[in-house]
Amino acid sequence: MNKELVIKSTTDNLARVRDFITSTAKDVGFNNETVGEMVLAVDEACTNVIKHAYKYSPDRTITVNIEFVDGKFRISITDNGIHFNPSTVPDPDIKVYHKEKRTGGLGMFLMKKLMDEVSYNTLNEDRNQVILVKYLN
Amino acid sequence: MADFNVNTREVGSVRVIELKGYLDAHTAPELENTFNSLINDANFKVVVNFNSLKYISSAGLGVFMAYVETMRENSGDIKFTNMNKDVYNIFDLLGFPMLYEFFEDEDLAIQKFNNSL
Numbered sequence: 132m133n134k135e136l137v138i139k140s141t142t143d144n145l146a147r148v149r150d151f152i153t154s155t156a157k158d159v160g161f162n163n164e165t166v167g168e169m170v171l172a173v174d175e176a177c178t179n180v181i182k183h184a185y186k187y188s189p190d191r192t193i194t195v196n197i198e199f200v201d202g203k204f205r206i207s208i209t210d211n212g213i214h215f216n217p218s219t220v221p222d223p224d225i226k227v228y229h230k231e232k233r234t235g236g237l238g239m240f241l242m243k244k245l246m247d248e249v250s251y252n253t254l255n256e257d258r259n260q261v262i263l264v265k266y267l268n
Numbered sequence: 269m270a271d272f273n274v275n276t277r278e279v280g281s282v283r284v285i286e287l288k289g290y291l292d293a294h295t296a297p298e299l300e301n302t303f304n305s306l307i308n309d310a311n312f313k314v315v316v317n318f319n320s321l322k323y324i325s326s327a328g329l330g331v332f333m334a335y336v337e338t339m340r341e342n343s344g345d346i347k348f349t350n351m352n353k354d355v356y357n358i359f360d361l362l363g364f365p366m367l368y369e370f371f372e373d374e375d376l377a378i379q380k381f382n383n384s385l
Contacts, residue, residue, distance in 0.1 A: 142294035149323075167354055174325045178293040225363035229337065234330035237362060241326055244361050 132159070132199040140181045140191040140210075148177050148195055152206070159199050160267060168245040169206070169265055175238035176208045176261045184212025184259060206263045214259055217251045274302045282313045282378050288320040291328035299328065303335045312344025315377040319350035324358055336368070345369070347377040 136151045138144040149170045156166045177193055185191045194209040222243075223236045242249050248264035272295035273288040283306055291299065306314060316332075336346045349371045351359070359365065371377040 142292070145292050145294055145325075146290065164354075171323075171325060171358065174292060178325065178327060181293065223362070225367065229333055229367055232334050232337065234326070234333055237326035237330065241358070241361060 132197070134197045136195045138177075138193050138195070139189060140185045140187075140193055140212075141189045142178070142181055144193075145174055145177060149174055151195065152197070155197050155199075156204065156265075159204065161204070161265070165265060169204070169263070172242045172245045172249075172263050173206055173208065175242050176263065179238050179261075180208065180210045180212065180259075183215060184210045186213070202267045204265045204267060207260055208263070209254070209258055209260045211256065211258045214253060214257065272298060274298055276302060276306070279315075279378050280382065282315055282381050283311045284315045284317055284374060284378070286317045286320065290323045291321060292323070292325045293327035296327040296331050299331045300334070303331065307335070307338060310342075312339045312342040313381045314339060314344065314346045315374060315381070316346060316348050317350050317374050318348065318352070318355055321352075321355055324355050326362070329359065329362060329364070332364075332368070345381070347371060347380065349374045349377045 134155055136148065138147060152170045152173050153166055156169055161169070173195065177195070180193050181187060191210065191212060196207045196209070198205045217239065220236050220239055222240050228234065242263065246263045247266050250262045252260045252262065254260055271289040272291060275286040277284040277286065285302060332346055339345050347369045350373065351370065356370070369377070369380065371380070
């Protein structure tokens with residue numbers, strides 16, 4: 132199975148992305164709890180693209196692709212915005228964050244906690260891609 | 269379009285914020301506006317009731333992180349109540365329970381503020 136949703140880079144489209152993940156993941160048999168985890172992880176990935184890769188510029192494109200093969204549910208989120216190096220983002224220390232009123236990096240941390248696998252790729256033509264994987268047991 | 273609503277109530281010296289629907293990067297600015305007006309009016313004792321909140325992302329959690337210190341510096345706080353399990357799990361993953369007070373019921377959070385007078 133392969134499905135794709137292309138959206139413009141605005142936060143009002145996050146609800147559409149969540150609906151797309153919910154319906155597709157439910158169709159292949161994931162339970163509500165796991166669907167909720169994937170929905171949040173993908174929301175965080177798209178929010179990061181809108182905020183950081185596209186700096187809130189509203190007319191750019193985000194492609195969300197879902198592939199489901201042999202129990203592996205693979206979601207890729209692709210943009211052609213500003214590249215970043217994920218290894219430079221440490222796991223957040225929540226106490227320090229509060230003191231300094233920092234919130235950056237929370238989304239990446241949640242993605243790691245909620246998904247079975249998270250990876251970041253740079254494709255040709257300067258495209259960035261986050262791949263989120265969940266296995267259906 | 270995400271469905272989200274913020275409603276603020278007065279209970280003595282405490283302000284209760286009721287959240288409804290989906291709190292994400294799109295709707296978080298609405299909650300920021302609410303906190304800004306509370307601070308402008310010198311209301312620092314805040315209870316957030318999550319009874320009707322269905323969903324939260326880190327953009328929503330970030331709002332509480334941005335405002336809690338201001339409340340505490342002014343003898344107030346942000347306390348959380350009536351959270352469903354799914355929403356609580358996200359707060360838990362990000363370590364909020366060691367920095368915030370969570371209550372089963374709104375009245376208990378208000379009582380805690382009143383007892384500390």
